[in-house]
Amino acid sequence: MRNLKLILAYDGADFSGWQVQPDTNTVQGTLASAIGRITGEKVLPQGSGRTDAGVHALAQVMTFVTESSVPTQNFVKALNDVLPPSIRVLGVSEMPAEFHARHSARAKTYRYRIYRESICPPFLARYVWHYPYRLDEAAMARGAGLVVGENDFTSFAAVDPERGREGDPISNVRTIFSSKWERVDDELVYTVRGSGFLHHMVRNLVGTFILVGRSTLQVGDVTTILAARDRSAAGATVPASGLYLVGVEY
Amino acid sequence: MRNLKLILAYDGADFSGWQVQPDTNTVQGTLASAIGRITGEKVLPQGSGRTDAGVHALAQVMTFVTESSVPTQNFVKALNDVLPPSIRVLGVSEMPAEFHARHSARAKTYRYRIYRESICPPFLARYVWHYPYRLDEAAMARGAGLVVGENDFTSFAAVDPERGREGDPISNVRTIFSSKWERVDDELVYTVRGSGFLHHMVRNLVGTFILVGRSTLQVGDVTTILAARDRSAAGATVPASGLYLVGVEY
Numbered sequence: 308m309r310n311l312k313l314i315l316a317y318d319g320a321d322f323s324g325w326q327v328q329p330d331t332n333t334v335q336g337t338l339a340s341a342i343g344r345i346t347g348e349k350v351l352p353q354g355s356g357r358t359d360a361g362v363h364a365l366a367q368v369m370t371f372v373t374e375s376s377v378p379t380q381n382f383v384k385a386l387n388d389v390l391p392p393s394i395r396v397l398g399v400s401e402m403p404a405e406f407h408a409r410h411s412a413r414a415k416t417y418r419y420r421i422y423r424e425s426i427c428p429p430f431l432a433r434y435v436w437h438y439p440y441r442l443d444e445a446a447m448a449r450g451a452g453l454v455v456g457e458n459d460f461t462s463f464a465a466v467d468p469e470r471g472r473e474g475d476p477i478s479n480v481r482t483i484f485s486s487k488w489e490r491v492d493d494e495l496v497y498t499v500r501g502s503g504f505l506h507h508m509v510r511n512l513v514g515t516f517i518l519v520g521r522s523t524l525q526v527g528d529v530t531t532i533l534a535a536r537d538r539s540a541a542g543a544t545v546p547a548s549g550l551y552l553v554g555v556e557y
Numbered sequence: 558m559r560n561l562k563l564i565l566a567y568d569g570a571d572f573s574g575w576q577v578q579p580d581t582n583t584v585q586g587t588l589a590s591a592i593g594r595i596t597g598e599k600v601l602p603q604g605s606g607r608t609d610a611g612v613h614a615l616a617q618v619m620t621f622v623t624e625s626s627v628p629t630q631n632f633v634k635a636l637n638d639v640l641p642p643s644i645r646v647l648g649v650s651e652m653p654a655e656f657h658a659r660h661s662a663r664a665k666t667y668r669y670r671i672y673r674e675s676i677c678p679p680f681l682a683r684y685v686w687h688y689p690y691r692l693d694e695a696a697m698a699r700g701a702g703l704v705v706g707e708n709d710f711t712s713f714a715a716v717d718p719e720r721g722r723e724g725d726p727i728s729n730v731r732t733i734f735s736s737k738w739e740r741v742d743d744e745l746v747y748t749v750r751g752s753g754f755l756h757h758m759v760r761n762l763v764g765t766f767i768l769v770g771r772s773t774l775q776v777g778d779v780t781t782i783l784a785a786r787d788r789s790a791a792g793a794t795v796p797a798s799g800l801y802l803v804g805v806e807y
Contacts, residue, residue, distance in 0.1 A: 318679040363680070383676075392682035426633075429568040430613070430684060432642035 310406055311379060312370050313352075313386075314398040319363040319547065320433040321393040326357045334358070334394060338369065341389045345382070346375035355408045355415065355555040356504070361547030363434065365418075366397065366554040370408040406557075414484065414556040417509045419497040420549045435494065436549035442520030444495060448488045450519040451497065453529040454512060457482045461536040463512050464505035465544070479505055479536075488516070498553070507544050514542030561629060562620050562652045563602075563636075568643040569613040569797065570683040576607045584608070584644060588619065591639045595632070596625035605658045605665065605805040606754070611797030613684065615668075616647065616804040620658040656807075664734065664806040667759045669747040670799045685744065686799035692770035694745060698738045700769040701747065703779040704762060707732045711786040713762050714755035715794070729755055729786075738766070748803070757794050764792035 317334050327336040338352050352371040358364060377385065379401050386396045405411075420435040427437040454460075461479040482502040489496055497513055515532060518524040524532075524542075532540045567584055577586040588602050602621040608614060627635065629651050636646045655661075670685040677687040704710075711729040732752040739746055747763055765782060768774040774782075774792075782790045 316679050318682070387676065392677065392687070393679045395676050395679050397676060426637065426645050426647060427642065429566050429643045429645050432568070434680060437642070 308372060308374050308404075309379065310370055310372050310402045310404050311382065312368060312400050312402045312406065312408065313382070313396050315364060315367040315369060316395045316397055317364050317367065318393040318433070319358060319361045319550075321391070322360065324358060324360040324362070325354050325367075327351065334364075334367075335369075337390065337394060338386075341386050342371060342373070344389050345377060345385045346373050348373060348375060353408045355412050356552075358550075358552055359507075359547050362550045362552065364552040367552050368408045368412070368555045368557075370402065370406065408555075411557050412503070412555050414500055414502055415504060416498065416500040416553040416556075417504065418499075418551045418553050419509060419513045419545070420551070421495040421497075421513075422493060423495055424493045433548060436546045438517070440521075442495070442517070443522060444488065444490065444520065446522070446526050447495075447516045447520040449526045450516050450524075450529045451486045451488050451499075451512075453526070454486050454533060455483050458533055459536055460505055460508055460533070462532050462538055462541045463508045463515070464538065465507035465511070466538075481505065481508075486512075509550060510544045510547070511538075511541055513545045513549075516542075517545065518542045558622060558624050558654075559629065560620055560622050560652045560654050560656055561632065562618060562650050562656065562658065563632070563646050564648040565614060565617040565619060566645045566647055567614050567617065568683070569608060569611045569800075571641070571643040572610065574608060574610040574612070575604055575617075577601065584614075584617075585619075587640065587644060588636075591636050592621060592623075594639050595627060595635045596623050598623055598625060603658045605662050606802075608800075608802055609757070609797050612800045612802065614802040617802050618658045618662070618805045618807075620652065620656065658805075661807050662753070662805050664750055664752060665754060666748065666750040666803040666806075667754065668749075668801045668803050669759060669763045669795070670801070671745040671747075671763075672743060673745055674743045683798060686796045688767070690771075692745070692767070693772060694738065694740065694770065696772070696776050697745075697766045697770040699776045700766050700774075700779045701736045701738050701749075701762075703776070704736050704783060705733050708783055709786055710755055710758055710783070712782050712788055712791045713758045713765070714788065715757035715761070716788075731755065731758075736762075759800060760794045760797070761788075761791055763799075764795045766792075767795065768792045 322334050323331040325334045327333050350371045352369045355368045382399045383396050422435040422437045425439045459480050484500045486499045572584050573581045575584045577583050600621045602619045605618045632649045633646050672685040672687045675689045709730050734750045736749045
């Protein structure tokens, strides 16, 4: 019996999110049936976390346990041959039995891409949020720095009906190691690395920084909103299309 | 009455090609209804040429005649507001009545992108052809040069049921001004500029150069195939996903 860890990239636009659901195209469900075709086993692969509908992954991590005789390294090509092109297995490795994609994770990095020019190329529309309006990008950069550290992120957390069921800690305290905006050609890109993220947390942070960029909020209001521990104090959830799970550290 | 010329980009993966068809999502049909919403007029915009299902455009040109009072420059934003994100209007200009997107065209440029690494990123799958197998890229480059000039391209032309109906010249003679392969990071990219192109001509040229790259054909066989004026002499049609109409010159 082997505990296999896969590194995955996927185009979230083609899926109703990570988590398996009946009669819906999900990343987890698509991977479960691809593994079933190769091993003949019925497995439910465990991801490092769920991604919502439309959210992309550059290096999602998942594990599954198999008793099949397929050599570990062969899973990359075998799975890529049966998966749709919108999901790619980038690597595979055998892990100790106690390794768990979700519980063993120590840090995750997310990125959010905003396309700033007036006309968004059709080839980018699925992969960015198009926001061509005036933004004070310097103020947004200062605001981003204010969420670094250990904080209670209740103001930025959507109510998650799945919480608890999967044994999450009840606390909304998370540690953000880095949080920054940078200009990359025609895009404004937010990159955040933290110990963990609550439901919609990155998209709610971005929605709040947007209010700072529009001068609806002052930079220092980010600290006030964080302290309020009240979802209604923060900005709206920005669209899923711009969000990427960049990587998971163990 | 104004004859308006639009420059368009579109993601062909979302459409059953350019040409309007009943109960099918086409670029021409989508543009016709978007114009209808803005002007109240029923028009059939004329493209510089049809693109097949899955073929992309960086700068397709189309014209339509309008009697509406909408100022010319307003059409860019007005159309982009009602079009899906997979079609963007990049520019608009008023042209003399005799200008016709198709008949006035003097040259077109197409590009074909082949992704060469073993795993194709999911974000590129709609926009390239994934061909990770061995290719003699230098031989392909030499083969590409052999189609430059005025030639009868019957060997590279699909039978086109629409020919004649739209008043095309019956001749399969076209002039290729330049034809070359180049390496762009992980991609092998073919760019061809010519007076005009027959149905499937670029994809059939690429399919033939692939046979040269695989050493199934020798470089000089390209000249023999061209002289044969026989479709069965050339290579297969490669997938639409890698093909782009780059621009049209007048």
